[in-house]
Amino acid sequence: MNYNDYKEKALNHYLNVEKKSENTVNTLRKQLNVFGGWLEATDMKVEEIAFSHLSDYIATQGGKASTINARINALRKLFDYMEAMEYINTNPSSKLKNVKVKTSLNDEGKVLTEAQMLSLLNIVKHNATGSKSPKRDYAIISLALDMGLRRSEYTWLKLKDFDLTSERKSFKVLRKGGMVQKLPLHDNVAEAIKDYVENERGESEHDELFLTTRTRKPFDPDSMGQMVGNLISFLDLGKEYNHIHICRHSAITSMLRRGMPVTTVQFVANHKSVNQTLAYTHLSQEDYNNDFFNFGGFTK
Numbered sequence: 001m002n003y004n005d006y007k008e009k010a011l012n013h014y015l016n017v018e019k020k021s022e023n024t025v026n027t028l029r030k031q032l033n034v035f036g037g038w039l040e041a042t043d044m045k046v047e048e049i050a051f052s053h054l055s056d057y058i059a060t061q062g063g064k065a066s067t068i069n070a071r072i073n074a075l076r077k078l079f080d081y082m083e084a085m086e087y088i089n090t091n092p093s094s095k096l097k098n099v100k101v102k103t104s105l106n107d108e109g110k111v112l113t114e115a116q117m118l119s120l121l122n123i124v125k126h127n128a129t130g131s132k133s134p135k136r137d138y139a140i141i142s143l144a145l146d147m148g149l150r151r152s153e154y155t156w157l158k159l160k161d162f163d164l165t166s167e168r169k170s171f172k173v174l175r176k177g178g179m180v181q182k183l184p185l186h187d188n189v190a191e192a193i194k195d196y197v198e199n200e201r202g203e204s205e206h207d208e209l210f211l212t213t214r215t216r217k218p219f220d221p222d223s224m225g226q227m228v229g230n231l232i233s234f235l236d237l238g239k240e241y242n243h244i245h246i247c248r249h250s251a252i253t254s255m256l257r258r259g260m261p262v263t264t265v266q267f268v269a270n271h272k273s274v275n276q277t278l279a280y281t282h283l284s285q286e287d288y289n290n291d292f293f294n295f296g297g298f299t300k
Contacts, residue, residue: 001087003039003046007032010081021178023156027221031074034061046082051092058096065099072096112250114257116235117145123234133213135192135200137231140210142192144228144244147183148251148269150176151244152221157209159201164194175270183268252277 001009011029014020038057039046054075058068072093079093112120124141127134140154153173161172162185169185193209204211208218219227228244235241248269255265266277 003036006046006082006087007036007078009085010078013081014077019178021174023152023174024178027070027152028074028077031071032078034071035075035078047088049079049092051095054092054096069098072098110246110249111253112145112235112237112241112246114254116237117250117254120232120235121145124231129231129234131213131231133200135196136210136213137227139189139192139196140224140228141231141247142189144247145251145254146186146189148248148255149173150248150270151225152176154210154224155208155219155221158207159197159209160207162190162193162209164190164197179270181270 007029011025011032014028015022015025035057038061039049044053058071061068061071076093076096079088079091082088083091121138121141123129124131124134124138127137129137131137143149143154153175156174157171163170164185169187169190170182171185172180172182175181197209201209201211204216206216206218210219210224211217212219212223225244228247229242232244232246233242252265252269255268256262262274262277266274269277271277
C-alpha cells in the first residue's frame with residue numbers, strides 16, 4: 001500500500017469505528033495531506049519514517065503552538081493506527097511531545113478591553129469595514145464576544161439548532177471532543193442572528209448557519225478565523241490582536257469581570273476544570289483590587 005492508502009484506512013477507522021466527528025476527521029485529513037506532500041517531496045516511504053524524520057518535518061513546517069500541536073496529533077493518530085494494524089513494528093510518533101501553549105494571567109496583547117469590545121461591535125454593526133455581508137459579520141462578532149466559542153465551533157453551527165423564539169433563547173453547539181452542548185443565548189445576540197437569517201442569509205442547500213459571501217458555502221475553521229481577524233484589524237491595535245481566539249479570551253474575561261460565577265463560565269467555555277477557566281482570564285491587578293474592596297471586610 002502507498003501513503004494515501006494508509007491515510008484513508010486510518011481516517012475511515014477514526015470516523016466509523018471510533019466514531020470521531022466529521023470535523024475532527026477533516027482536520028486530521030488536512031494535516032495528513034500536508035505530511036503526504038512532505039513525504040513525496042523527500043521521496044520517503046511512510047513505513048520507513050523514524051522519530052528523527054518526524055522531528056525534522058515538524059521543525060521545517062513551523063507555525064504557532066496550536067498549529068504545531070494539531071500537526072503532532074494527526075501524526076500520532078496515523079501511526080497509532082498503523083501500529084495497531086501491525087503495518088509497522090515501531091511507532092515513530094510515540095516520543096513526540098506537544099508544544100506548551102502560554103496562558104499566563106499577565107500576558108499582554110491577548111484580550112480586548114470592554115471599551116474595545118463595544119467599539120468592535122459598533123464598527124461591524126455600522127459596516128465601517130465595507131463588508132458585503134454586514135449582518136452575518138455582526139451576528140458572528142456578537143456571538144464571539146458574548147459566548148467565546150472556539151474557532152471551529154462557529155463553523156459547526158446549524159441553523160436548525162437555534163431557538164430564537166422562546167422567552168429564553170438557546171442553541172446547540174458541537175464542542176471539542178464531539179460533545180453536543182445546549183447553551184443559553186442573550187436576547188441581543190439572538191436578535192443579531194435572527195436579523196442575519198431573515199434579511200441576508202437567504203435560502204441555501206447547506207444547513208450551516210454562517211455562509212461565505214462569494215461561494216455561499218460553509219466556512220472552514222481557517223477561513224472563519226481569517227474573516228474575524230480581518231474585522232478585529234479595524235480596531236488598529238496591532239497584528240497580535242487580529243485573531244479569532246482573542247474573542248474567546250475577551251468573552252471569558254468579560255464574564256468574570258461582570259460577576260458571573262466561575263463554574264458557570266467554565267460551563268459556557270466548555271473547560272474541563274475551573275483552573276483552566278482561571279488560566280484563560282486576563283484580570284488586571286486593578287480588577288482584583290476592585291473586587292476585594294467591593295465585597296467589604298468581615299469586621300465592620
